Amino acid sequence: MKIDKINMIYGLIATMGVALLGKYWFLFAGFLLLNVIDYATGYCKAKFYNKNESSAIGAKGIFKKVWYWTVIGIAFFVSMSFTYMGEVIGVDLSFVQFFGWFTLATYLINEIRSILENLVEMNVKVPTFLIVGLSVTQKLLDAKTEVKESEG
Template sequence: MTKLTELQNTTNLIYGAVATIGITLFGKYWFLFLGFLAANVVDYVTGYIKAKYYLKNESSSEGAKGIFKKVWYWIVICIAFFISAVFNDMGSMLGIDLSFVFLFGYFTLATYVINELRSILENIVQMGANVPGFLIKGLEIVNKKVDDITNSSIEDK
């Protein structure tokens, strides 16, 4: 077997293992959670670089707060998906269609993904990079749409 074939086999094995674990833990949309995790890491790294090299005010307590905040995001996402599952199952038991609560978890995840992406772009802009305005404006629009959807469904009740 050539080294390239071995590398391809190893890469396929690793990807297969990650996908299997992701699907087992997070369902068929596991890649959304992986994307959010990646955004968490990139946001933390860009925030650290911005603080240390551009603003010259690196603080370990601020870094710890940032990590704790990201852990809380994950906890809120877990709670939102737990609420979705519980109410969907309770609705089935009671004969009430509560299938719409399935979206609670995904709306929560979407809100936090948007928040992370906006934060990454803000960090990059504060480091002096030129970021296309449509990216920042586009994320603002998407965030407003998600807020409008969630707020209108609350107000309708």
């Protein structure tokens, strides 16, 4: 009986996520979870290791995360808007669909790296390959989204 309730609750959450954010809702939920973990590790680092806890710095961190969500929303809005406008005017602008996804991927990497940096500063042993792998992933994303300036 308890498993049925858990399955029903998960099904409800998944259904609401898909309805609101599409079939990749779990990426957004994961980003939200990473926001919370990053805030918690930053708080622990400041309070217990650096002994410099500040409500102003904590509030700044929360606002920063809200602005991340704002930028992600703008990126997805731009993606959808230009894709639909391209259909209306007969110009293929489907490549802009990636704006939102590249923005979300960049912020996901940023949050994970921030969590790992907090853990390292708290003397938690973090595998080097994970830190290097995220750095390489960020460089690949940056290279893929780099805008080339035209010569001339």
